[in-house]
Amino acid sequence: MTNSFLKIFTEHTYSRADFAHNISLVREFFEFIFFTKRDVSASKDSIEQFAAYSKKPFVDIAFLRTLPSSFLDTFTKESLYETLKRLSEESKQLKTLSLTVPTVLSREDVAAIGIWAHQEVDANLLIDIDVDPSIAAGCRLVWNNQLHDFSLDRYLAESQAALHKRLVQTQKVTTMSPRT
Numbered sequence: 001m002t003n004s005f006l007k008i009f010t011e012h013t014y015s016r017a018d019f020a021h022n023i024s025l026v027r028e029f030f031e032f033i034f035f036t037k038r039d040v041s042a043s044k045d046s047i048e049q050f051a052a053y054s055k056k057p058f059v060d061i062a063f064l065r066t067l068p069s070s071f072l073d074t075f076t077k078e079s080l081y082e083t084l085k086r087l088s089e090e091s092k093q094l095k096t097l098s099l100t101v102p103t104v105l106s107r108e109d110v111a112a113i114g115i116w117a118h119q120e121v122d123a124n125l126l127i128d129i130d131v132d133p134s135i136a137a138g139c140r141l142v143w144n145n146q147l148h149d150f151s152l153d154r155y156l157a158e159s160q161a162a163l164h165k166r167l168v169q170t171q172k173v174t175t176m177s178p179r180t
Contacts, residue, residue: 014114
């Protein structure tokens with residue numbers, strides 16, 4: 001049962017942080033359904049009721065709207081916490097693409113990278129994003145336990161000898177040129 005839940009979650013969730021946030025959002029939604037004495041069942045209509053009640057951001061409500069009725073129907077008051085706990089535990093088994101960038105990425109940037117990764121790398125992976133301002137430009141990523149460093153620092157370090165040689169040649173040419 002939870003493998004299909006993982007697939008549903010990873011279809012519209014790209015980072016580990018968003019996965020944890022969406023688990024919390026689903027928990028909050030079902031607590032609204034089961035524990036607020038509203039006598040409602042989980043449905044597309046109850047998502048709209050939750051949206052009005054909770055004042056959650058549009059992006060959170062949009063995520064809930066992507067959940068199929070078959071997903072919503074599987075939760076009961078008794079199974080809610082155990083199912084979410086199992087889903088969280090099983091998410092740890094998903095492949096991870098670790099990405100380190102020099103600045104915080106916008107939600108749109110994370111989604112664009114996530115969509116690309118789902119299409120080109122693996123449909124069920126999650127991205128673990130870290131920020132390291134010392135990178136300056138570019139990024140570093142780890143995939144299948146291999147570091148791929150696309151940072152400007154690495155490029156400059158690898159190119160240092162060639163850049164130095166080029167600067168020395170340029171300096172010689174300019175000092176040898178007759179001045180007019």
